[in-house]
Amino acid sequence: MQKNILISVIISLVLIGGMLYFVSDRPASSGDEVVDSQNVEIRDGVQYVTITAKGGYSPSVSQIKGGLPTKLVVKTDGTYDCSASLVVRSVGFQKILQPTGEEVIDLGISKSGEKIQGVCGMGMYNFQIEVS
Ligand SMILES: [Cu+2]
Known part of the structure; x- marks a missing residue:
């Protein structure tokens, strides 16, 4: 009898866990390529690195070049989290960003080997920008 209860509790936990995993996986999977370069471009000698903020930050790790004036563009799109x-x-x-829009943040000129970190107000989401 107790065994049956235990088993149904375990099954429920696995199901709930699976659902949570699926739900939390969604924002990341729309970004797909989690690693570098696609979100970095150089225009007129200025390096732009673009991060999407919604249910976390994507991509979570970006790589930029040092020695160039760099701007971080943070895009929001119905971001209420x-x-x-x-x-x-x-x-x-x-700053608290507009729910939908673009925030351009001047990062100045970074040196190779530096790491720039962005973090949400509560410290549970973050992203890294590595300078090579
Ligand atoms: Cu947070």
């Missing part, structure tokens, strides 16, 4: 509350400590940036 706390990833809209963005902190980039190394440049003293802290």
Whole structure:
């Protein structure tokens, strides 16, 4: 009898876990390529790195070049979760972004080997920009 209860509890947990996994996987899977370069472009000598904020940040790791003036573009699109509350400590940036729009943040000129980190207001989501 107790065994049956235990088994049904385990099955429910697995089902709930699976659903949560599926739901939380969605924002990331729309970004697909989680790694680099596709979100970095150089225009008129300025390097732009683009990050999407919605249910976290995508891509979670970007790679940029050092020695170039660099701007971070954070895109929101119906972002009502706390990833809209963005902190980039190394440049003293802290702001609650518009739910839909683009925020351009000046990162200055980074040196190779530096790491820039963005984090949500509560510290549960983050992204890294590695300077090569
Ligand atoms: Cu958060």
